[in-house]
Amino acid sequence: MTDQRPINSLQGFLDGDLKVNPRGIEDSVSDIATRITDARVSAGRTQTEIANQLGVKVSSLEKWERGTASPRSNRLTALAGILGVSVSWLIVGHGNEPTSTDDRDEIRVELTRVHAQLADVLNEVDVLLARLGNAHDAS
Numbered sequence: 001m002t003d004q005r006p007i008n009s010l011q012g013f014l015d016g017d018l019k020v021n022p023r024g025i026e027d028s029v030s031d032i033a034t035r036i037t038d039a040r041v042s043a044g045r046t047q048t049e050i051a052n053q054l055g056v057k058v059s060s061l062e063k064w065e066r067g068t069a070s071p072r073s074n075r076l077t078a079l080a081g082i083l084g085v086s087v088s089w090l091i092v093g094h095g096n097e098p099t100s101t102d103d104r105d106e107i108r109v110e111l112t113r114v115h116a117q118l119a120d121v122l123n124e125v126d127v128l129l130a131r132l133g134n135a136h137d138a139s
Contacts (some may be wrong), residue, residue, distance in 0.1 A: 033067035035090050040065075041084040042098035053082055 040050055047065070051058040054075060061071035071079060080087045086095030 031093065032070065032090060033065050035085075035093060036061075036079065037065045038084075039085045039090070039098040043083050045083075049070070050082060054078055 040047070047058050047061045051061045052062070056075065060069065060071075064071050070076075076090060077087055080090055083098060085098050089095035
């Protein structure tokens with residue numbers, strides 16, 4: 001009987017399994033570096049801003065973006081949160097991708113519209129509550 005363990009793609013990736021990552025794990029470091037840079041640029045943030053927010057030196061972030069060093073898991077998690085992407089997207093390119101500046105502007109416009117609609121609805125609720133209170137007082 002052969003060992004029929006399910007293939008764990010993350011474990012295979014980390015082990016350098018060529019079926020999971022045909023280019024090898026070394027190439028994935030440059031992919032992570034590219035994704036960190038892409039997410040930072042899409043967020044419209046500078047290396048200095050991100051480094052300060054993470055509490056690391058700018059030179060550390062530069063190394064991560066060049067692929068000469070990798071952030072620890074806690075920094076990677078914080079970085080994902082700051083940049084609005086998922087950790088899985090930073091590591092393997094699947095998950096919540098960065099939102100471009102154009103998309104954010106579009107989202108802001110839509111949020112402003114919805115906020116105005118919500119304000120109108122809340123005003124209507126106030127009017128109805130006042131009418132209900134007046135009707136209750138009259139009876």
